[in-house]
Amino acid sequence: MSEGAHHPATSPVEDRVAALEALLTERGLVPDGFIEQTIHRYETEIGPMNGAKVVARAWADPDYKQRLLADGTAAIAELGFGGAEGHHMVVVENTPTVHNVIVCTLCSCYPWPTLGLPPAWYKDPPYRARMVREPRALLAEMGCELPEDTEIRVWDSSAEVRYLVLPQRPAQTEAMSETDLAGLVTRDSMIGVARL
Amino acid sequence: MDGIHDLGGMQGFGAVDHAPAEPVFHEPWEGRARTLMEVVLGAVQPNGGEFRHAIERMVPGHYLTSSYYEHWLTAAATLAVEHGLFTREDLEARAGGAFPLSGPVLAPPVTDPGADRGEPRFGVGDQVRVREWHPPGHTRCPRYIRGKTGVVVRLDGSYSVPDVEAHGSARRHEPTYSVRFDAGELWSDAQHGVCVHVDLWESYLEPA
Numbered sequence: 001m002s003e004g005a006h007h008p009a010t011s012p013v014e015d016r017v018a019a020l021e022a023l024l025t026e027r028g029l030v031p032d033g034f035i036e037q038t039i040h041r042y043e044t045e046i047g048p049m050n051g052a053k054v055v056a057r058a059w060a061d062p063d064y065k066q067r068l069l070a071d072g073t074a075a076i077a078e079l080g081f082g083g084a085e086g087h088h089m090v091v092v093e094n095t096p097t098v099h100n101v102i103v104c105t106l107c108s109c110y111p112w113p114t115l116g117l118p119p120a121w122y123k124d125p126p127y128r129a130r131m132v133r134e135p136r137a138l139l140a141e142m143g144c145e146l147p148e149d150t151e152i153r154v155w156d157s158s159a160e161v162r163y164l165v166l167p168q169r170p171a172q173t174e175a176m177s178e179t180d181l182a183g184l185v186t187r188d189s190m191i192g193v194a195r196l
Numbered sequence: 197m198d199g200i201h202d203l204g205g206m207q208g209f210g211a212v213d214h215a216p217a218e219p220v221f222h223e224p225w226e227g228r229a230r231t232l233m234e235v236v237l238g239a240v241q242p243n244g245g246e247f248r249h250a251i252e253r254m255v256p257g258h259y260l261t262s263s264y265y266e267h268w269l270t271a272a273a274t275l276a277v278e279h280g281l282f283t284r285e286d287l288e289a290r291a292g293g294a295f296p297l298s299g300p301v302l303a304p305p306v307t308d309p310g311a312d313r314g315e316p317r318f319g320v321g322d323q324v325r326v327r328e329w330h331p332p333g334h335t336r337c338p339r340y341i342r343g344k345t346g347v348v349v350r351l352d353g354s355y356s357v358p359d360v361e362a363h364g365s366a367r368r369h370e371p372t373y374s375v376r377f378d379a380g381e382l383w384s385d386a387q388h389g390v391c392v393h394v395d396l397w398e399s400y401l402e403p404a
Contacts, residue, residue, distance in 0.1 A: 014223075016287070017269055020236075020269065020273050021232055024281075027282075039227035105340070107248060124213065124263075126213070129204065135387065136387040148388075152387075158395045161372075161374070186216065
């Protein structure tokens with residue numbers, strides 16, 4: 001780096017990405033089409049639609065729910081989901097008196113196979129700093145106001161386990177099919193920043 | 197290290213910029229940066245935890261003013277330079293301006309990892325205190341629980357200790373635990389009816 005009288009301005013992030021890509025490509029390290037294929041995979045193959053299927057199955061099938069809470073990794077694998085950032089899953093259940101919410105204060109740990117890549121706000125400082133200190137206030141601010149007597153359990157995924165929240169099944173959904181139930185399940189309800 | 201990444205409990209950040217749905221990548225460069233990270237990791241074969249530590253070593257002002265994919269870009273470029281794929285000058289010549297990288301590793305390499313720990317020392321229901329210490333390298337023990345007392349709620353099996361593997365090829369395996377802390381133990385301004393669970397390696401803990 002030049003250490004002159006003044007530092008050169010930081011180049012725009014797009015130009016820095018292009019610079020890194022060019023240097024790696026010149027060294028033969030980037031196979032043809034690898035970048036586009038990888039981006040496409042992240043945009044289409046993983047996402048909260050997978051976690052929604054897990055939740056809907058647990059609502060519809062009490063035996064499955066029991067297996068899911070006892071061994072999340074194995075029960076999620078029954079539906080075909082697993083892999084990186086999903087090797088050791090723990091599912092935590094919301095009840096009328098307990099609300100669970102997940103966070104990663106040190107970085108951005110998140111269950112990719114069931115929820116996809118984490119949203120930007122999950123990785124940004126305000127959420128990571130505040131959720132372990134003032135979860136009741138922060139949840140209310142994010143539109144999830146909880147009764148005063150609801151216990152809030154925060155899970156900071158600081159080691160190898162990744163968490164999925166099992167939201168409560170909404171009332172008057174007894175007649176719905178599993179597919180329709182999955183349509184009710186939101187990403188935020190499985191992170192724990194929303195109720196259904 | 198007591199870096200800027202260790203954010204739990206810090207104040208003054210303001211509102212969460214929350215949206216109920218958002219695209220996987222907000223800008224085309226984000227997906228490219230994410231993929232280039234995979235390319236760099238494949239090429240330099242870093243130790244486990246080394247990539248995360250490269251993010252943690254970012255200059256605090258840069259960390260707080262850049263998005264997460266810029267963190268990944270910076271860490272990937274830092275590892276590429278540290279492992280000799282090319283130089284920072286190469287990057288800056290191509291980028292047409294400064295290319296900030298992460299700061300240096302502060303911890304010495306780990307050559308003697310110590311013995312694996314086999315049988316779990318603690319069981320569900322045991323009270324444990326988190327060691328009050330400030331390692332200069334990578335760790336998964338957040339600052340906000342150090343010196344605090346909690347209760348083991350779950351045993352999660354044995355895993356390689358990141359503090360060791362981020363700083364060399366040596367490995368040590370230890371049982372891991374999920375430990376529950378009542379908010380009142382952590383914060384003088386605790387909100388009622390709150391507990392926080394943190395997942396920890398055995399050597400982070402001592403009997404309480």
